[in-house]
Amino acid sequence: MRHIISVLVNDQPRVLARVANLLGRRNFNIESISVGESEEPGLSRMVIVTNGDERMMEQVSKQLHKLVDVIKVQDLSEHPSVARELLLVKVEAGPSVRHEISGIVEPFRASVVDVGPHSMMVQATGERSKLDALLELLRPYGIKEMARTGVTALSRSVARAGV
Structure with missing residues (x-):
């Protein structure tokens, strides 16, 4: 199943690399990724499109939350977006x-x-x-x-x- 994940992160060097590396280590293919400013100064929003079942997505969310610079993770596929x-x-x-x-x-x-x-x-x-x-x-x-x-x-x- 296709998932669109929104990740609010601190706007710091190498955050994108750490997030992409985490997904790669777990054999998730990143279909697309975009990163840009958010509504909060000092925070960026990453939008990642990937595929996986609900259990896999829950695991990815938990792993992303463990990264120091990750503030919020939301699977937009679960809500109207x-x-x-x-x-x-x-x-x-x-x-x-x-x-x-x-x-x-x-x-x-x-x-x-x-x-x-x-x-x-x-x-x-x-x-x-x-x-x-x-x-x-x-x-x-x-x-x-x-x-x-x-x-x-x-x-x-x-x-x-x-x-």
């Missing part, structure tokens, strides 16, 4: 096909962020399946370069009755 990824893709695009490519990009709410003599760069955000679908439609034109951020995610707010 929003997960997104950023894609930049450079596509072969001479003047004759640019309008056609723009037509493909528009329904995905993606945007053209750069145009060169023989290429276009498209930026898209969304769930992994949406980005995969966009790539499949762009592939026949020729993908020159591509970069994906990996998943970033937060838990959804919970609506409470009477509030």
